[in-house]
Amino acid sequence: NQPMLDHARTRMVDDPRITWQQADAQALPFEDAQFDAVACQFGAMFFPDRVGAYGQVRRVMRLGGHFLFNVWGAIEENEFADEVTRALGHFFPADPPRFMARTPHGYHDADVIRADLHAAGFRNITIEPLDAVSAASSPYEAATAYCQGTPLRVEIEARGGSLEEVTRYVANALGKRFGEGPVSGRIRALVVDAA
Template sequence: MAVSDTVFAGSIPDVYDEYLVPLIFEHYAQDMAQRVLAGGPAQILETAAGSGVVTRLLADGMPEDAHLLTTDLNQPMLDRNAARLPARPGLRFQQADALALPCDNASFDVVCCQFGVMFFPDRVKGYREALRVLKPGGTFVFNAWDAIAENLFAQAVTEKVSALFPEDPPVFMARTPHGYHDAAAIAADVRSAGFERCQLKTVAAESTASSARAVAVAFCQGTPLRNELEARDGMSLAEITDAVEAELITRFGIGVVRAPMQAHVVVAQKA
């Protein structure tokens, strides 16, 4: 994983929230929120919360006396998240590394992480932290993208930018968001961390956008792929985005565009 893969700064959080969240995250966020809230938890921890698509659903759906601690490694993403929600009792935001949580042992009923584990430099360590802060019988819910070949918008963008820079292809999407996709390996990591029960389900869905332009902006300007693109010589970010849009129109058409996407949903329980 490149150093720039975990940098969500500048205008990335705003573009991410406006374009990428409705494109690929909302469907899985609804699924996650339902799983987290199913047991009526009193204490919830969200790690790698990003701009807050899951946070908003949890805040709206959790019991009035419940508490939600929302964390992210990147303060700009956490700021965007907090700005989208009115202050309310029981809702806190704190910058934190999911591999070194500033939380007491056995303090949460549920820990959840929406598409964040792919960014962990040591996934087993991150899972052990979730296990540590969970109460006995507590639940860890997370998801991870399947292979990029099962996520056609991400694949198309990656193939186009790689063709634009063949000597040094920008492959952030394949390397990190879609780089941790082996279901058996994920389940093995969860068990290695100490969780005795682990259920993994692969969930297919459809990604929809108002236009190819929206998809191009989402990936090229609203993810750390932008950091790679801006580091390349010869083309501006605007020119690259235009080229990706043209490629997406060729593949998916004009107007509303749709493509398959797929992810693994994991539910692990502490003994």
């Protein structure tokens, strides 16, 4: 989206080889065979039509090009997101917000990803897990990031909860599991290379 591009533009040295352009991944506004590589960082899980978007990527790639992207692993393999989702389930037991499990962590099955890429015409596909550690200066900082800095916020507000009260509740749950000072938790992503 344009605000993200504007932010990126401020962080990059001016380079005449870089053009910043907002585009819809499902209708890329580029001619066929224009790029040697296409990269997408934690975006594929948001595509309404993944096969269609992958087909667009394949169309704009040159022969021998690579499509490199990553998606989050299963929510159980991402400790902060998992604990946040559990805590919200306790806070809203009748209608728990499931955004994290449904969307960012909902496209983690390597067989499904491979089948979608095959359907779009890709044949050489590697999918590798990548494990790392996520860190925050406090449980409250991590809770704020999830509850107020992601689309999860919309689900919380739609249920009528006080955003600050919910954030504190989630921070408390994170503190019980990970400690009260600086916290860290295991995260996993899948890194995909398709040609």
